Amino acid sequence: MTQQTNSFQTDTAKVKGLGSSKSGFGHWWMQRMSAILLIPCGLYVLFGLAGAEILNAQEVVNWLSQPVNAAVTLLFALAGSYHGALGIQVVVEDYVHNHAVNLTLRYLTQIMMIVMMMTSIFALATILFG
Amino acid sequence: MNKPQRPLSPHLQVYKFQFTMMMSIMHRITGLFLSLGLVIFVYWLYRLATDQNIANQMIGFFQTGLGMTLLYAWIFAFAYHLCNGIRHLFWDVGKGYSIPAVYRSGYMVLLAAVLLTAVVYFLSR
Ligand code: HEM
Numbered sequence: 001m002t003q004q005t006n007s008f009q010t011d012t013a014k015v016k017g018l019g020s021s022k023s024g025f026g027h028w029w030m031q032r033m034s035a036i037l038l039i040p041c042g043l044y045v046l047f048g049l050a051g052a053e054i055l056n057a058q059e060v061v062n063w064l065s066q067p068v069n070a071a072v073t074l075l076f077a078l079a080g081s082y083h084g085a086l087g088i089q090v091v092v093e094d095y096v097h098n099h100a101v102n103l104t105l106r107y108l109t110q111i112m113m114i115v116m117m118m119t120s121i122f123a124l125a126t127i128l129f130g
Numbered sequence: 131m132n133k134p135q136r137p138l139s140p141h142l143q144v145y146k147f148q149f150t151m152m153m154s155i156m157h158r159i160t161g162l163f164l165s166l167g168l169v170i171f172v173y174w175l176y177r178l179a180t181d182q183n184i185a186n187q188m189i190g191f192f193q194t195g196l197g198m199t200l201l202y203a204w205i206f207a208f209a210y211h212l213c214n215g216i217r218h219l220f221w222d223v224g225k226g227y228s229i230p231a232v233y234r235s236g237y238m239v240l241l242a243a244v245l246l247t248a249v250v251y252f253l254s255r
Contacts, residue, residue, distance in 0.1 A: 032219065032222060035215050035218075035219065036219070038212075038215075039212060039215075039216070042208065042212060043212075046205070046208065046250060047250070047253070050250045050253045050254040051253050051254070055189070056186055056189065057177075057178055057182040057183075057185035057186045057189065058182065060178055060185070061178055061179075061182070064175075064178065073175070077168070077171070077172055077175065080164075080168045081168065081172070084161070084164065084165035084168055087161045087162075087165070088162070088165060091158065091161075091162065112169075116168070116169065116172045119172050119173070119175070119176050120172050120175055120176075122176070122179070123172070123175040123176045123178065123179040123180075124175065124179070126179035126180070127178065127179050
């Protein structure tokens with residue numbers, strides 16, 4: 001913990017590849033990168049849907065037929081699925097100490113993420129290209 | 131066996147309630163709640179593409195009393211998690227760690243989340 005060796009390595013270089021899984025830094029980093037992407041995308045979708053007097057599905061489909069709206073919405077759904085799955089993994093690691101249950105929940109989280117990504121790609125491709 | 135030299139988590143049962151710990155647990159709860167919301171959102175996108183009747187039924191549900199309550203709980207959760215996430219990102223680059231700063235940013239996040247929710251509410255009137 002309190003190693004005081006002088007080193008020219010940056011703090012980041014020191015933590016990469018450490019820990020029992022060797023991948024903790026990458027997980028932490030992608031949680032942050034997806035969060036940064038979600039700020040503009042999330043606000044765009046939120047205000048796009050709130051401002052557009054949406055009362056019925058046809059109006060929403062019209063809104064989503066604009067390529068930029070569709071692209072940002074898809075990015076939001078993909079980044080959100082990824083970020084949420086990374087986040088749930090941390091929660092499972094913190095609270096579920098039974099190894100088999102832990103692995104099962106993390107497996108289901110990943111499958112769910114992939115299904116959500118495929119579904120949102122399919123949905124927006126269908127709306128855009130018929 | 132080696133004794134771990136790492137810091138241990140605080141024992142919640144013997145901890146005095148503090149504003150900052152409420153902010154922290156709220157980030158986790160909103161994150162989980164938003165994950166559930168995203169499942170419904172993606173399913174709604176799927177139904178918009180495949181069966182607009184079902185998509186309209188979902189919109190109808192979110193206009194009932196229960197549905198509106200849920201919808202605004204989600205919008206507030208999103209606003210809170212987004213603002214508090216930005217607070218996290220400042221910590222991640224090493225800024226805002228003094229005790230007064232942590233309280234100040236905490237109050238700012240709560241206020242910003244309420245305002246953002248209110249703006250969405252009035253925009254969608
Ligand atoms: C669809 C939207 C989102 C979902 C479903 C979501 C979900 C989650 C979940 C489940 C966690 C794990 C909570 C925990 O470990 O305690 C998390 C953590 C986090 N989220 Fe989000 N989130 C979303 C949007 C955002 C946005 C817009 C930001 C903007 C900055 C953000 C920033 C963060 C950060 C920094 C963490 C890590 C917190 C920590 O280290 O404890 N999230 N999110």
